[in-house]
Amino acid sequence: MKNVLRLTAGSLILAGASFFVMSDSAIGYSTIGGSLNLGQRDFRVHDNFSGSSANNNSTNHSNWPGYTGAELSIWKGGAEWNSRPHGDGTGDSSQVDVGSGGANMTFFWEGMASGIGNSNDNIVSSISGSSGGVLAYCETPINDGWRIRFYGDAWNWQDGPGSVNSGMDIQGVACHELGHSLGLGHSTAGGSPTMNAYISGSGTGQRSLASDDIAGVKSIYSAMSSTMPKIDNVSVQGSTVTITGSGFSSSTNRVWLMSDLLDGGNSGGDHATVADVPSSNGTSMTFQLPASGWESGCIAVKRTTGSAYGDLSESHPFDSAGGGGGGGNDTVTFAVSDLTPSTGQGLTFSSSNAPASAAYTIVYSFTDRSPFFTTYNGIVGTGTTTAWGTGSFYRVVPNAGAGRTVFIEAQYISAGVVYDSNTIRLDIL
Amino acid sequence: MKLLRWLTASAAILLLMQAGNACIEELDLQKMISKTDIAVQGTITDVRTVKYTPENDDLLIYTIVTIEGTNLYDNSPITVDAAFLGGTFEGESMMVTSMPAPSEYRLGNDVVVFSGTVQGWGPDIDRCVYASMGGIFRTIDSRKGKVVLGKGKGFAVEGNQLVSTLISDIAKVTSEAR
Numbered sequence: 024m025k026n027v028l029r030l031t032a033g034s035l036i037l038a039g040a041s042f043f044v045m046s047d048s049a050i051g052y053s054t055i056g057g058s059l060n061l062g063q064r065d066f067r068v069h070d071n072f073s074g075s076s077a078n079n080n081s082t083n084h085s086n087w088p089g090y091t092g093a094e095l096s097i098w099k100g101g102a103e104w105n106s107r108p109h110g111d112g113t114g115d116s117s118q119v120d121v122g123s124g125g126a127n128m129t130f131f132w133e134g135m136a137s138g139i140g141n142s143n144d145n146i147v148s149s150i151s152g153s154s155g156g157v158l159a160y161c162e163t164p165i166n167d168g169w170r171i172r173f174y175g176d177a178w179n180w181q182d183g184p185g186s187v188n189s190g191m192d193i194q195g196v197a198c199h200e201l202g203h204s205l206g207l208g209h210s211t212a213g214g215s216p217t218m219n220a221y222i223s224g225s226g227t228g229q230r231s232l233a234s235d236d237i238a239g240v241k242s243i244y245s246a247m248s249s250t251m252p253k254i255d256n257v258s259v260q261g262s263t264v265t266i267t268g269s270g271f272s273s274s275t276n277r278v279w280l281m282s283d284l285l286d287g288g289n290s291g292g293d294h295a296t297v298a299d300v301p302s303s304n305g306t307s308m309t310f311q312l313p314a315s316g317w318e319s320g321c322i323a324v325k326r327t328t329g330s331a332y333g334d335l336s337e338s339h340p341f342d343s344a345g346g347g348g349g350g351g352n353d354t355v356t357f358a359v360s361d362l363t364p365s366t367g368q369g370l371t372f373s374s375s376n377a378p379a380s381a382a383y384t385i386v387y388s389f390t391d392r393s394p395f396f397t398t399y400n401g402i403v404g405t406g407t408t409t410a411w412g413t414g415s416f417y418r419v420v421p422n423a424g425a426g427r428t429v430f431i432e433a434q435y436i437s438a439g440v441v442y443d444s445n446t447i448r449l450d451i452l
Numbered sequence: 453m454k455l456l457r458w459l460t461a462s463a464a465i466l467l468l469m470q471a472g473n474a475c476i477e478e479l480d481l482q483k484m485i486s487k488t489d490i491a492v493q494g495t496i497t498d499v500r501t502v503k504y505t506p507e508n509d510d511l512l513i514y515t516i517v518t519i520e521g522t523n524l525y526d527n528s529p530i531t532v533d534a535a536f537l538g539g540t541f542e543g544e545s546m547m548v549t550s551m552p553a554p555s556e557y558r559l560g561n562d563v564v565v566f567s568g569t570v571q572g573w574g575p576d577i578d579r580c581v582y583a584s585m586g587g588i589f590r591t592i593d594s595r596k597g598k599v600v601l602g603k604g605k606g607f608a609v610e611g612n613q614l615v616s617t618l619i620s621d622i623a624k625v626t627s628e629a630r
Contacts, residue, residue, distance in 0.1 A: 055549075139510060141510070142510075151506065151572065152506060155537070155568070155581070155583070155584060156479070156487060156582040156584065156587065157537070157550045157584050160537065160548040160549050161475075161548065161549045162546065162547065162549075163547050163548070163549065199475055200549070203475075211604065219606070220476075220586075220603075220604070221476050221477060221478045222477055223478050
């Protein structure tokens with residue numbers, strides 16, 4: 024009887040252990056707890072990779088406008104997790120479709136950052152020094168953001184975009200780390216999924232999600248909602264944009280554009296929003312691009328003002344040189360004498376590296392942030408740069424600005440070409 | 453007694469499942485040996501944290517574990533201070549996906565740690581737990597001897613094995629390298 028009891032107890036324990044093992048091999052993925060809400064879907068890159076091979080891809084692709092090198096690799100690494108293919112899904116010869124997550128999860132590319140940010144600013148960058156054998160890591164917890172660091176000096180990082188014969192693939196490792204950022208741990212499934220505990224070979228295999236990775240992201244964010252907004256096409260004529268797709272709200276769509284605020288903190292991760300765009304048929308909407316505050320790169324539609332994960336569409340390529348000069352890269356350096364002024368205080372805005380003798384306009388970014396200079400119709404002032412491409416403009420902060428935060432940038436026109444500055448943030452006391 | 457053995461086996465299986473979240477290269481034993489100069493098998497006698505801010509970067513927190521035992525590479529007694537990124541220093545935490553699981557580096561744990569030298573980790577650190585969670589393995593006592601718990605495919609110690617077997621494997625790899 025004793026032996027029977029021992030055998031039974033042993034079998035039960037073995038069965039329990041086997042259950043764990045079988046569960047692992049059947050499911051594989053694991054989670055670290057938490058998820059990214061819709062306010063934390065942004066991701067940016069501070070491109071401080073030191074090795075030349077990390078930034079030697081200079082080939083543009085229409086699905087990924089404006090970015091090459093390590094930035095493009097990391098953008099694609101994040102977009103692979105998205106609910107639906109990014110654009111037509113092409114842009115990487117190693118993948119069928121970039122954007123195969125199939126869950127209510129989409130990262131929103133916000134381009135470059137000027138610094139590594141804090142541990143919850145959602146910025147990917149490189150860190151110097153010995154790696155101690157680690158390729159990259161993600162700082163958690165995830166719920167209020169994350170930060171990813173690649174050991175830039177310790178490994179021979181490659182930006183692809185094709186096969187990587189020597190060194191480590193930025194895109195594959197980025198895809199893995201961004202999987203951590205959205206809440207996944209490591210997978211024990213066979214077949215080398217992206218969330219495998221270690222990177223095999225160069226890591227290009229980690230660029231594409233395996234079925235276990237997809238099951239993992241769905242377990243956190245649920246499978247893609249049938250009512251999720253979907254973008255099939257985006258067309259631009261001048262400053263008029265038409266989006267066609269499905270699942271749009273009749274009146275409360277919010278269009279997300281990439282912010283052109285370049286910073287190393289949290290603000291640069293805020294998208295520029297065009298609010299309350301109607302869609303009479305749920306499949307098409309048209310809106311006017313804001314005068315400033317946005318850049319080409321990508322676009323998304325959020326159906327309502329709610330916070331359900333299924334309310335946000337996948338991201339879609341967006342490339343426009345129009346729109347009043349808001350698009351394009353920031354080529355002019357714009358600065359202000361005090362970033363935390365008081366009302367009544369005089370501010371001097373200065374420009375450098377601008378076109379010579381060019382007319383410029385200083386404007387507010389983020390039209391949904393209620394510019395406080397309402398009497399100026401969104402324009403702070405105008406002027407002309409010097410023959411050396413510099414400019415200086417003086418303005419007193421009005422009383423109406425007390426306690427407000429505003430974003431201001433400058434646009435310069437030379438020979439019909441619009442040049443854009445960085446955006447500066449003013450926290451008015 | 454048999455039940456105890458079963459529980460030990462179950463614990464070992466559970467330990468296998470709680471590896472941390474590193475992003476590391478694939479490291480079989482041969483590769484691990486080529487990248488490290490110490491493999492210490494012993495007991496963790498101290499766990500502490502330090503903070504360090506590299507030039508033009510943000511604050512980093514490192515956990516340093518002291519292991520007293522034997523260097524498996526030359527069978528000499530050794531005490532090693534080896535660090536990995538992440539930890540909590542005076543209430544401030546830096547939790548990173550490359551850290552070992554807390555249960556792996558607890559004070560008093562018997563472990564095998566593969567270690568190599570590092571630069572740029574601040575004045576208190578000159579040596580790391582190589583590959584962070586990929587370089588530390590728990591050991592447990594069994595009737596047949598001390599067992600090192602493996603972490604699965606792609607790790608230097610793939611499956612559970614006697615420490616004596618690991619020592620033999622290390623010697624074999626080392627002699628082949630010569």
